[in-house]
Amino acid sequence: MPHVESAGLRERKKQRTRQAIFAAALRLFAERGYDETTIADIAAAADVSPRTFFAYFPSKEDVIFAEIDDRLAEVQQRLSRRTPGETPLEIIRQSVVEVMEALVAEQGEHGPVQVRLVLERPALQARALQRMHETKQEVQRQICQLCPGLDEIEAVAISGMALGAMQSVVIHCRQNGLAPGTTRTALDRALALMERGLRSVPALNEPIP
Amino acid sequence: MPHVESAGLRERKKQRTRQAIFAAALRLFAERGYDETTIADIAAAADVSPRTFFAYFPSKEDVIFAEIDDRLAEVQQRLSRRTPGETPLEIIRQSVVEVMEALVAEQGEHGPVQVRLVLERPALQARALQRMHETKQEVQRQICQLCPGLDEIEAVAISGMALGAMQSVVIHCRQNGLAPGTTRTALDRALALMERGLRSVPALNEPIP
DNA sequence: CTGCAAAGTTGCAACAGATGCAGAATTGCA
DNA sequence: TGCAATTCTGCATCTGTTGCAACTTTGCAG
Known part of the structure; x- marks a missing residue:
């Protein structure tokens, strides 16, 4: 079984995905503005499906x-x-x-x-x-x-x-x-x-x- | 031309419609709650089209x-x-x-x-x-x-x-x-x-x- | 009274955010 | 290697919101 360390590969991957969505979103917001950026845009930039966005951020x-x-x-x-x-x-x-x-x-x-x-x-x-x-x-x-x-x-x-x-x-x-x-x-x-x-x-x- | 009085029938009618929408909305909010009441519900209760709602209230x-x-x-x-x-x-x-x-x-x-x-x-x-x-x-x-x-x-x-x-x-x-x-x-x-x-x-x- | 222009109303289409659901894919571990 | 849990995804759906064009009503001049 895995030790305390990094709490498993699964958890680390989740954190990486979350960070990818966050970074993509902020970059797009900075470039085009908040309203001008859609969830679909963010998801595409973070390389996940639009639906997955909501698995990481409620809104x-x-x-x-x-x-x-x-x-x-x-x-x-x-x-x-x-x-x-x-x-x-x-x-x-x-x-x-x-x-x-x-x-x-x-x-x-x-x-x-x-x-x-x-x-x-x-x-x-x-x-x-x-x-x-x-x-x-x-x-x-x-x-x-x-x-x-x-x-x-x-x-x-x-x-x-x-x-x-x-x-x-x-x-x-x-x-x-x-x-x-x-x-x-x-x-x-x-x-x-x-x-x-x-x-x-x-x-x-x-x-x- | 119409005098100052009530500023014309047109204006009065508008006020009545606005009031009707307002009253209908508040009544429905009280009865079922805010999220449970849709714009369509309000419009129906106020006897106007859903589209007209937005002519009176921006949101x-x-x-x-x-x-x-x-x-x-x-x-x-x-x-x-x-x-x-x-x-x-x-x-x-x-x-x-x-x-x-x-x-x-x-x-x-x-x-x-x-x-x-x-x-x-x-x-x-x-x-x-x-x-x-x-x-x-x-x-x-x-x-x-x-x-x-x-x-x-x-x-x-x-x-x-x-x-x-x-x-x-x-x-x-x-x-x-x-x-x-x-x-x-x-x-x-x-x-x-x-x-x-x-x-x-x-x-x-x-x-x- | 009649007709015209302005103002108001409506339906339609479309978009974006958000949510539930079920199936597909992935991962952890025995 | 295979099973079970977890995660990801597509799909359908709902709601709020907006633009547009057609339709109706109103105010008023002639």
């Missing part, structure tokens, strides 16, 4: 989101393993930063294409926002667990606030083509603002003429 | 969102007309409350069905979140215009924070079946939290054991 959208979803799931896992000694606020800050890093990671040659497609196709953007909302709920659950003294509504508000600010900052930086480092700085400023509160911003508290 | 989803979109557009319009004397912070608060009220308004007999569908169908939820994001950007633009002394990143963060908190609170209240009044109270608490800042919450700033 066309999922080709783009599979990786991002994996990374977000990983972050969500990590959220539950916290070392003592930190304050909840520090943990929230750290969580938000980690989620951001999972989102802006542009792995390999396809990352930039994924990001561009999500930003310009409303349907894909909608799905990304939904995934973000799931993450928000996960963060909220963690906050509730971490702070028994905190009302549930407050936990909801805090997670919504933190992830909402992050989401807007990331999208804004992306759309304006800012460098990744700039995004991180912007996020830090946003989080600082959240911690200090809006009352601390003079520009917001002076009556307008 | 099946739009039957559910047309009204909400209208209300949100109206709120966005109102954002730009502000009376002097208020502080930007007061205006932000007011804007957020107005957006919320546009979202939770359950007009007529179909409102509750719309809300339920959006909450339980991921695809519809995704679209709702996307619309919310557009509103966020509109609020951001207003903040920028209102506070010339404010950095753009900060405006982005503030709108993301405010609308993000509101969004989470509304969804949370909906999913737990809380009364509308409770939602308003919860939103007020969330906004207060945002104004004071997270540093003001003791539970967040004590190290966990």
Whole structure:
């Protein structure tokens, strides 16, 4: 019998096929655009039948989101393993930063294409926002667990606030083509603002003429 | 020539047809569910041809969102007309409350069905979140215009924070079946939290054991 | 009242995404 | 080598969506 190693030839072949479909799809998306690429095109380029595509990805959208979803799931896992000694606020800050890093990671040659497609196709953007909302709920659950003294509504508000600010900052930086480092700085400023509160911003508290 | 009055028989008839399609669709969605209702079903129930459906709504989803979109557009319009004397912070608060009220308004007999569908169908939820994001950007633009002394990143963060908190609170209240009044109270608490800042919450700033 | 042009409606054909099903091909292992 | 499980494939089908051309209704001028 085969050992743990690579979990069998069968499994490896499956991974190779999946990767072939993924690579073919992203290449075609980059060349002709998302809507202009059909499942049949992708299947042909990956040398499988159109029907087989759906054995690997539940939908066309999922080709783009599979990786991002994996990374977000990983972050969500990590959220539950916290070392003592930190304050909840520090943990929230750290969580938000980690989620951001999972989102802006542009792995390999396809990352930039994924990001561009999500930003310009409303349907894909909608799905990304939904995934973000799931993450928000996960963060909220963690906050509730971490702070028994905190009302549930407050936990909801805090997670919504933190992830909402992050989401807007990331999208804004992306759309304006800012460098990744700039995004991180912007996020830090946003989080600082959240911690200090809006009352601390003079520009917001002076009556307008 | 016809006067302003009802803008002609033609227009009135169009409105009636639109309403018929809308009502038929919502009734069928409530009875059998969204996915289980086809365009053909809706058209038959509204006594028009399936092709005509698309002359009134660009897609099946739009039957559910047309009204909400209208209300949100109206709120966005109102954002730009502000009376002097208020502080930007007061205006932000007011804007957020107005957006919320546009979202939770359950007009007529179909409102509750719309809300339920959006909450339980991921695809519809995704679209709702996307619309919310557009509103966020509109609020951001207003903040920028209102506070010339404010950095753009900060405006982005503030709108993301405010609308993000509101969004989470509304969804949370909906999913737990809380009364509308409770939602308003919860939103007020969330906004207060945002104004004071997270540093003001003791539970967040004590190290966990 | 009548006819014409504009606006609205409809059927038809076509395409793409998605799904169920059954048979063919492949793989793992005894 | 052969069997059983797994995977791949073709086929039929359904649904949403769009373009097109023909048909019908409506508004209005003469």
